Amino acid sequence: MMQQSSYLSLDEGSKKARHYCAYQERCSEDVKKKLLGWGLGEQQTIEVIDQLEKEGFLSDIRFAGLFVRSKINQNRWGKHKIETGLKSRNISDEIIAGAIANIDVDVYNNNIRLLIINKLEGLERFEPSIKKQKITQYLVSKGYEPEIVNEFVKSI
Template sequence: MFSPKKKKTYTPKEALPKIAAYCAYQERTQNEVRAKLLDYGLELDDAEEIIIRLTQEKLLDEERYAQSFVRGKYGLKRWGRRKIQQGLKAKGISDFCIRKGLQEIDPDQYYENLLHLLEKKNKTEGERNPMARRQKIQYFLQSKGYELDIIQDAWKELGL
């Protein structure tokens, strides 16, 4: 019979270097770190103290996390502002940090990303009816997080 593996619990002193390494590996949110610490078997008060210490030591910085998240999502995945904002809100990031993170977006590069997605989707969209085709492409771009006014500007620029 299979028996579940007993999880090791850590004292706050043992958990600190482990969680510091976890934070050093890549940017983390306070919620991610809190969940990991509770998973280590720590009490909430101990977890909060460790989070404060990590923040003071600059190992945990939600503003930096938001900036990194924005660069990755808009640069690599070509997400729009709205989808990025929703992603950060879902991670429990404050509105202040979200605004700081969104400042990482270069407006020219953002528009280039939109044009690229529009051209690519226009080539692959199988719909023949021009109105339905336009609507499908527009829904796709909105699902990527782009704002309707910018999408319409891109349509006009490409003459589609």
């Protein structure tokens, strides 16, 4: 079966991108990949992204804030993992720093406590030193800072 190439005009690409952004919050990198995948050229893609930003359909600041809130509240990720996720989407360091600065410390610390409690349930058969080691590894893999993790693990 022959694959048909789909090259869009600037107007068609802009219209599709509006729908794409209206459905769910996107970052400029996601929209860029989508537009290039639809067959728009590099210059046209930049024009569409600029227009979407002017119209309010696209905002990396808004995306970063939503990304941070969803990863904290739903996935219980730590700051390092969130930062890595945003960097993989080419979000600027300034925007990342601003979004991470808005994390509620109480929610963040409560997430660590909940993750420790849940992890402890599966580690009943291990001796205390092994439990602490496994919990530390788990929390660091979730993106929590080792110094904060160590403070919480000491209290186990």
